[in-house]
Amino acid sequence: MEKNREDRRYDLRYMAKISWPVFIEYGLGATVGLADTVMVSNLGSVAVSSVGLADSINMVFLMIYNAVATGTTVVVAQSHGAGDRRTIRRAVGQSTFFGVVLMLAVGALMLAFRGPLFHLLYPRVEAGLTESALAYMVLTSCSYPVFALFANLSGALRGIGRTRDVMIASVVINVANIALNAVFLYGVGMGVMGAALATLIGRTAGCIILIVQAVRVWGRDVFALSNMIPRRDLIGRIMSVSLPSGLDTTLFQAGKIIVSTFIGTMGTALISANTIAMSAFGIICIPGNALAVTGVTITGQCWGAERRRLARENLLKCCLFSVILLTLESVVLWFPAPWIIRAYSPEPDAFDEAVRLFRTLLVIIPLFWPTAFCSASGLRAADDVRFVTVISIVSMWVFRVGFAWVLGIWLGWGPFGVCLAMGLDWVCRSAFYMPRIAMGKKMRRELPAPAGGAAKAL
Numbered sequence: 105m106e107k108n109r110e111d112r113r114y115d116l117r118y119m120a121k122i123s124w125p126v127f128i129e130y131g132l133g134a135t136v137g138l139a140d141t142v143m144v145s146n147l148g149s150v151a152v153s154s155v156g157l158a159d160s161i162n163m164v165f166l167m168i169y170n171a172v173a174t175g176t177t178v179v180v181a182q183s184h185g186a187g188d189r190r191t192i193r194r195a196v197g198q199s200t201f202f203g204v205v206l207m208l209a210v211g212a213l214m215l216a217f218r219g220p221l222f223h224l225l226y227p228r229v230e231a232g233l234t235e236s237a238l239a240y241m242v243l244t245s246c247s248y249p250v251f252a253l254f255a256n257l258s259g260a261l262r263g264i265g266r267t268r269d270v271m272i273a274s275v276v277i278n279v280a281n282i283a284l285n286a287v288f289l290y291g292v293g294m295g296v297m298g299a300a301l302a303t304l305i306g307r308t309a310g311c312i313i314l315i316v317q318a319v320r321v322w323g324r325d326v327f328a329l330s331n332m333i334p335r336r337d338l339i340g341r342i343m344s345v346s347l348p349s350g351l352d353t354t355l356f357q358a359g360k361i362i363v364s365t366f367i368g369t370m371g372t373a374l375i376s377a378n379t380i381a382m383s384a385f386g387i388i389c390i391p392g393n394a395l396a397v398t399g400v401t402i403t404g405q406c407w408g409a410e411r412r413r414l415a416r417e418n419l420l421k422c423c424l425f426s427v428i429l430l431t432l433e434s435v436v437l438w439f440p441a442p443w444i445i446r447a448y449s450p451e452p453d454a455f456d457e458a459v460r461l462f463r464t465l466l467v468i469i470p471l472f473w474p475t476a477f478c479s480a481s482g483l484r485a486a487d488d489v490r491f492v493t494v495i496s497i498v499s500m501w502v503f504r505v506g507f508a509w510v511l512g513i514w515l516g517w518g519p520f521g522v523c524l525a526m527g528l529d530w531v532c533r534s535a536f537y538m539p540r541i542a543m544g545k546k547m548r549r550e551l552p553a554p555a556g557g558a559a560k561a562l
Contacts, residue, residue: 125271154236156379164357175346180263181404197331211248243300381461391429419482426474472530
């Protein structure tokens with residue numbers, strides 16, 4: 105009877121309760137991101153290309169910190185499943201302090217060396233495009249600590265299932281971003297600097313909301329000095345997830361930058377087409393990203409409660425539902441694809457390539473993205489980080505980087521070849537991750553539930 109009650113605690117209703125705010129959050133974020141790109145696109149191909157290249161560098165450092173936030177989410181979710189409120193508070197405080205200090209240092213280095221780094225990565229880019237990208241990176245570098253604070257607190261709140269709190273903060277960020285973009289781009293005429301400033305202000309507003317929510321949930325002393333000073337035992341536990349994930353993310357983003365250098369040699373029209381298509385990527389993956397977040401939360405909580413088979417079953421459900429929803433979405437988006445691309449106001453010689461790339465994504469994402477990334481997120485929450493990291497690194501460099509050069513440069517297929525190489529990377533990951541979940545002994549062996557059962561309080 106106790107087992108049945110525990111199973112019902114993690115049923116489809118609980119999954120839906122966690123998922124729907126994340127759907128709204130990611131949907132709004134992707135929509136605003138699309139609108140952001142459309143607004144910048146109206147400034148011309150140079151502006152949209154410069155933002156695309158600059159963000160490919162920014163994302164390396166932002167995603168590295170996301171690895172720290174992933175460690176926080178996993179530890180918080182597992183502690184919530186075990187009913188350990190004290191560990192949750194310490195994890196939130198220590199990881200927040202560590203993350204903000206880390207990203208202050210990274211942001212300062214990026215601000216100082218953005219020029220040499222950009223010229224090293226994109227030596228053949230036109231002078232006007234380079235100048236625009238470097239201006240954009242001034243303010244984005246200043247936003248790194250703000251991003252770290254938001255990522256860490258949102259990860260912690262998701263770990264206990266409070267995705268609605270994160271959604272509210274995200275709504276504020278995105279509404280502020282789109283409103284300020286209109287003011288700074290069109291009213292003030294700040295160009296790409298206006299887009300960066302709008303992002304910084306919006307993220308800051310979102311952080312303030314999450315700080316208030318964290319205090320409401322865990323009390324003011326969650327940010328007390330005693331909770332924020334890093335201690336070896338808990339930081340070590342967080343880092344056991346964060347460091348492999350950080351290595352994975354670092355090499356993943358480094359590989360993406362190398363791939364972007366391939367694209368950077370293909371001319372402004374193809375760069376613009378690739379930037380437009382990849383910005384639409386976020387729209388397509390909304391259901392998958394939402395269910396990946398849900399998978400981490402539920403898998404981590406079940407794992408902390410020592411319910412391994414239940415963790416496995418829920419993770420497989422998240423992957424299956426992601427495939428179904430992404431397939432339905434792709435069918436709906438296939439025919440209006442040209443109208444979606446026209447919203448970006450592409451140059452005539454970039455339009456056809458952007459449509460082809462967008463439709464290619466509509467085919468490969470439902471087939472392979474969920475089984476490559478939803479599965480990986482859940483495996484990390486089940487303390488299987490090392491396996492995920494090894495497979496991810498090998499697959500990334502063999503397929504996404506190696507085949508991107510073969511198909512995109514050597515065979516001359518351009519961004520289309522790079523897109524196909526990305527799909528091959530997903531196929532490889534899926535071939536290892538899904539059997540690991542379905543047949544691996546670690547997730548099939550049930551353990552007795554700990555005393556006290558699941559978490560009784562947030």
